[in-house]
Amino acid sequence: MPTLSRDDLxxxxxxxxxxxxxxxxxxRVMGSATPFYAPLAALLVVDRTVARSLGQSVRRILAVGLGMALAWLVGTTLGLHWWSMGIVILGALVLGRWHRLGDSGIQVPSMALLSLLTAGGTDEEFTGITMLETLVGGMIGVAVNVLVFAPLHVQAPRERVLDYSRRVRALLDEVADGLRGEWGKDSVDAWRAAADSLHEKAPGVLDLIELGRESQRFNPRDELHKLEPAWDGYRETVDGLRRATWHVSGLVRTLGDNLDHPARAAPSQDFLDGIASVLSEVAAAFDDFGVDGALESVGSRLDGVERRLDELTTLLHETPLEDPRAWPEHGALLHDCTRLVADLRSVAGGAVIPPTD
Structure with a gap:
């Protein structure tokens, strides 16, 4: 049996x-001979946010209206024939692809066909009752979604952003610690897999942020609690951290390429220590995301990182390599770190990591 989350349940x-x-x-109230359309509409409009329920209700009612209106128009003017049914279905399929109808577009040909088969498309009473039932069902679905614990997805996005930032920082610290000690192919493979995994998880976190933002629209619970999450700041954080994982992935791939050529000299330990200190300082900069004066504090940290990168560049120029063929790898490591710093600096002013309370 599938396990349901509290929200799903x-x-x-x-x-x-x-x-x-x-x-x-x-x-019982409307006395419908076929009380089918109202419960179906109610079932389909209950969604994860109040805004989605309202939108789904409008789209469904519009789709039903278009389908039945098309059937009525053709039925009353041309009558019910095999060829007129073809005209109705063709038109309904075209209308159903209107992007504003979304998933409800399938209701246009369905309702047109149903109207033709049950009432020849000419019964105005059937058409009116069906549309009224659909309207009532949609209103009931929206009302239940609003009045019974209106969905407010605020805590989950905050937790996911916080967890994502912790994982990215942990990766940077892990790579930095590894470069200061013993590392090899297994270490590089693990770092690369972790970086790629974090990069792939970012879109899911961004979707959850948008769900949280959307859940506050038209939501009476939000009016009661007066919550003000920094949704834009959370998005900036995840965007910045996602780019960071990309650069870390490039950095460890460069290390892996070096291991694939054992005859080529590896970067000196002094150079790797410098790269490690850059990664550690970048990870520490995450602590300042969202605090007062974040742009200045993060910028100050990154200024220090850039000075360290300049020192590494000077070291590389002044220290002859044991194997000149290793120049591209050293340059790639410096380039990835430089891009990492530049990307974080670009989001420093707007990025916010949620507080833990």
Whole structure:
């Protein structure tokens, strides 16, 4: 049996409630002979945010209206024939691809076909009742989603951003510590896999941030709590850290290339110690994201990192390499670190790491 999160379980319960209430209203209050459209509409509009429920409700009602209106128009003017049905379905399929209808676009040909088969497309009462039931069902679905613990996704995005920043920092510290000691192919492979994994996880974190931002729209619980998460700052943080993982991945790939050529001299320990100190200082700069004066404090740290990179460049120029063929690898390491610093500096003013409280 699949395991449901608390949010998923709540959404299942609310969808069930909305469906049952909509069926009761259509059957007992409206006296519908086929109380089908209201519960279906209610079921389909309960979504992860109030804004999505409202949008889904509007799109579904519009799709039903377009499908039935098209069937009525063709049915009353041309009558029901095999060729007129072809005209209706062709037009409905084209309308259903309208991007603003989204997933509800499939309802246009479905409702057009249903209208033709049950009422020949000419029964105005059937068309009106069906659209009214759909409208009522959509309103019930939205009302249930709003009134019964309106979904407010604020804590989960904050936790994911905080966890992501911790993981990126841990990777930088791990690579820095490794370069100061013993490292080899297994270490490089592990660092590269971790960097690639973090890079791939970033879009999921960004999607969760947008879900949190969206969940506050039209949400009465948000009006009650008056929460003000720094959504833009969280996005800047994840964007900056994602680019950082890309540069770390490039750096460890360069180290791996060196290992693939055992006859070529490896970078000196002094040079690797310098690269390690750069990574450690960059990781420490994450602590200043979002604090008062972040641009100045992060900038100050990165100024020091750039001075260290200048020292490494001077060391590289003044110290002859045992193997001149190793020049590209040294340059690649410096280049990745330089790009890493530049990317973090570009987001320093807006990036925010959520507080732990």
């Amino acid at each position: 709540l959404m299942v319960v609310k969808a069930t409630m909305a469906t049952v209430i909509a069926w009761f209203v259509a059957d």
